[in-house]
Amino acid sequence: MLGVRCLLRSVRFCSSAPFPKHKPSAKLSVREALGAQNTSGERIKVQGWIRSVRSQKEVLFLHVNDGSSLESLQIVADSSLDSRELTFGSSVEIQGQLIKSPSKRQNVELKAEKIKVIGNCDAKAFPIKYKERHPLEYLRQYPHFRCRTNVLGSILRIRSEATAAIHSFFKDSGFVHIHTPIITSNDSEGAGELFQLEGTYDEWTLQDTKLLWMSQAFTQVFTFGPTFRAENSQSRRHLAEFYMVEAEISFVDSLQDLMQVIEELFKATAMMVLSNCPEDVELCHKFIAPGQKDRLEHMLKNNFLIISYTEAVEILKQASQNFTFTPEWGVDLQTEHEKYLVKHCGNIPVFVINYPLAIKPFYMRDNEDGPQHTVAAVDLLVPGVGELFGGGLREERYHFLEERLARSGLTEVYQWYLDLRRFGSVPHGGFGMGFERYLQCILGVDNIKDVIPFPRFPHSCLL
Structure with a gap:
């Protein structure tokens, strides 16, 4: 038989x-x-x-x-x-x-x-080898093949689930999804990290998408799309092309209200990813970042902390650690400062609020606090990454904006923005979150180039 x-x-x-x-x-x-x-x-x-x-x-x-x-x-x-x-x-x-x-x-x-x-596949010539656990650095050489590995496959499924979770959070919270332009004639951040387009578009630049103008017609809006930065950095937390989640809320006059939305977004998205991709998350936590599971659970079960920029500088000045950049009031916090502050706060995400006007964009709301001259800005710092969210209240008062733009010689360029303050202005605020940094945070992935399918950074644009 x-x-x-x-x-x-x-x-x-x-x-x-x-x-x-x-x-x-x-x-x-x-x-x-x-x-x-x-x-x-x-x-x-x-x-x-x-x-x-x-x-x-x-x-x-x-x-x-x-x-x-x-x-x-x-x-x-x-x-x-x-x-x-x-x-x-x-x-x-x-x-x-x-x-x-x-x-x-x-x-x-x-x-x-x-x-x-x-x-057919010639297994001997194929750069991904059978039963071999390739380092992430090696796989970056083959972005068109690395998604066939277990690790990158898991990361990209988690990325997909996190994208859906973010859209679900905003939809359930009553936000309207807006498609904002990537190409614009204004540098809203004032950072100058822009790409100049040649030819017929030589007066236009690429920058972060912003929702400041949409908050004058919708009470709650968000966008989620690609962003480009001409930042000459090879660090583990910067890309030339990445994705940003940005939201703007009208009739808001308290940083506390903004911080509540930020914390809820962070936790709700992470919980949905953990619920829907348990095997993929477990693989990352087991083979890429041992110990990250406990750190993430610690972040999710605790309320985020709040300190002022002034308090942050004092903590850094009193630190026993030697910093490459000396902490000083009036100077922006560096990555080493951000990571130290999070560690100092028990590895719980911490909001840093009320930054000096001089280091924040022109549209941040003046706190009118005398000589310090701070604005109602907020950054969320998280373990392993540093800054994850950045935002604040917007200056809705016409005369404050008019004086600020006049001092900078930008009145003509931003006349459209002043017009928003002349016709039915309202208090509003918003924030932006780097999506790849978020994935780094919840998964414990050390290099931002490993949480995006095709990483773009200075002097590298494979495929």
Whole structure:
């Protein structure tokens, strides 16, 4: 009987033998197949890339993944199948019966009836090697292939889930999603870190998208899109192209109200990611950042702290640590200062408020606090990253803005902004969050280049 069964299997996989006539197979993703409740021989079709090949005396085992799940689907085929093209990295389409697996390693497996190689892969020449855990630095050389690895696959699924969670938070909170321009004639931050466009657009520059003008027509708005910075930095927390989440709220006259929204956004998004991507998050916390799980839980269960910029400078001046940049009132905080402050506060995210006017954009609201001359600005500092959110209340009083722009010689450039204050102005405030830095924070990824599919930074634009 054994010989008869083997003969039947050989006939089944022979390319010249007719494929048995069955009802059409349902096409499922690997994730759907792994989660299927009906495993009583349902015929399905899956497509993906081979992660491993293992041949035994009578059975051939394949593991196939299509990016929808961290776990791969085990394929059981007859060992008589010509497996020369079934190599690591090859793309395949497989039809067969989904059955309960006898192995404790997986709940289900696919008993193959037909295997079709879609695209061959020379495993020896393929830069991603089978059973080799490549360093993230190595994988950055191959942005077009690195998403096939478990680690980058997990990070990109988490990125997708975090994107959905952010949109869900704002929608549930009554915000309107606005598509703002990337190309603009104004540098709203005043930082000058802009790309100059040539040709017919030589008067336009690329900058952060801003919602300041939309807050005069909608009470709550947000945008989420790409941002470009001509910042000549090779650090682990800067990119030339990255994604920003920005929100603006009208009829707000308290920094406390803004900080509440920021804290709720941070925690709600993290909780949704933890709930919907547990295996992917666990992989990151286990292999990339051991200990990050406890640190994230510590952030989520504690209320964020609040200190003033003046208090922050005093803490830094009294620190026993030697800083590369000497802390001084009136000078912006450096990354080393931000990380120290978070550590000093027990590794709980900390809001730093009321910065000097001189180091913040012209539209920040004046606190009218005498010689110090601070504005109602706020930054959220988080463990491992430093600054994650930046924002504040906006100056809605016409005469304050008019005087400030006049002193800077910018009245003509920002006449449109003054017009917003002349016709129905309201108190408002908002904030921006670097999306990649957020992913760095919750996952513990050290380098920002590893949480974006195709990192762009000075002197590097692979693909």
